[in-house]
Amino acid sequence: MSLELIDVRKSYRNPGGTELPVLNIPEFRIQEGEQVALIGQSGCGKTTLLNVISGITRPDSGKVIVGGVDVTDLPEPSRDRFRADRIGIVFQTFHLLPAFSALENVILGMAFAGKQNRKYAEELIDRVGLKSRMNHRPGQLSVGEQQRVSVARALASRPRLMLADEPTASVDLANQDLILGLIRETCREHNVSLLLVTHSQEVSKQFDRVEHLNEFNQVEVLA
Numbered sequence: 001m002s003l004e005l006i007d008v009r010k011s012y013r014n015p016g017g018t019e020l021p022v023l024n025i026p027e028f029r030i031q032e033g034e035q036v037a038l039i040g041q042s043g044c045g046k047t048t049l050l051n052v053i054s055g056i057t058r059p060d061s062g063k064v065i066v067g068g069v070d071v072t073d074l075p076e077p078s079r080d081r082f083r084a085d086r087i088g089i090v091f092q093t094f095h096l097l098p099a100f101s102a103l104e105n106v107i108l109g110m111a112f113a114g115k116q117n118r119k120y121a122e123e124l125i126d127r128v129g130l131k132s133r134m135n136h137r138p139g140q141l142s143v144g145e146q147q148r149v150s151v152a153r154a155l156a157s158r159p160r161l162m163l164a165d166e167p168t169a170s171v172d173l174a175n176q177d178l179i180l181g182l183i184r185e186t187c188r189e190h191n192v193s194l195l196l197v198t199h200s201q202e203v204s205k206q207f208d209r210v211e212h213l214n215e216f217n218q219v220e221v222l223a
């Protein structure tokens with residue numbers, strides 16, 4: 001799915017009540033099937049941007065058009081359904097359900113999109129190298145293993161747009177290549193658009209298109 005942001009603004013309230021502008025993006029586009037690495041310094045709004053694109057966070061103004069649908073126009077239940085059906089998300093903090101096993105977390109990712117398929121879930125768990133850990137709950141897994149489960153879960157619902165927030169931050173180099181390869185190949189095979197946030201040049205240099213959030217995000221710096 002293509003992605004288009006037009007005049008998107010988002011501010012937060014500081015604890016003291018003053019406004020903290022985080023996003024002011026006149027224009028940003030990703031073509032269907034395109035793979036883009038996004039870099040930017042800590043706190044510049046990368047996670048906020050992914051949340052705005054997926055409809056988890058509503059922008060203050062502007063349009064976010066995903067596959068021709070303006071997600072900012074959708075009422076919340078439709079936005080949640082749209083996200084479950086079409087968007088795969090690897091969260092920076094994983095968001096795995098602690099009471100369920102690795103495999104169940106992946107199957108649940110499919111269930112929200114109505115695409116439950118145990119065999120495909122097992123295949124994905126195997127492809128992230130966790131066959132021997134599929135019955136472990138998140139608390140029984142290392143941080144890097146939890147990250148790999150979250151990648152398998154994001155791919156499980158066969159999304160049309162993949163948003164990945166530092167998906168290789170907690171894994172060693174061998175697993176970094178495995179995870180990045182899996183995400184990129186799966187997206188390529190199915191013509192899925194990919195926006196991947198990273199701090200790592202090792203990761204970003206593998207992408208044909210690398211964007212620096214600071215360059216297109218025109219946040220006014222308040223004195």
Ligand SMILES: Nc1ncnc2c1ncn2[C@@H]1O[C@H](COP(=O)(O)OP(=O)(O)OP(=O)(O)O)[C@@H](O)[C@H]1O
Nearest residue numbers: 012013014020022041042043044045046047048049
């Ligand atoms: N709910 C919130 N309320 C107030 N301020 C917030 C909130 N969420 C984020 N912020 C602030 O907005 C800014 C952008 O946060 P965001 O998490 O998008 O940054 P980031 O670029 O993803 O950072 P990192 O690379 O460190 O993960 C930060 O300065 C953060 O402190």
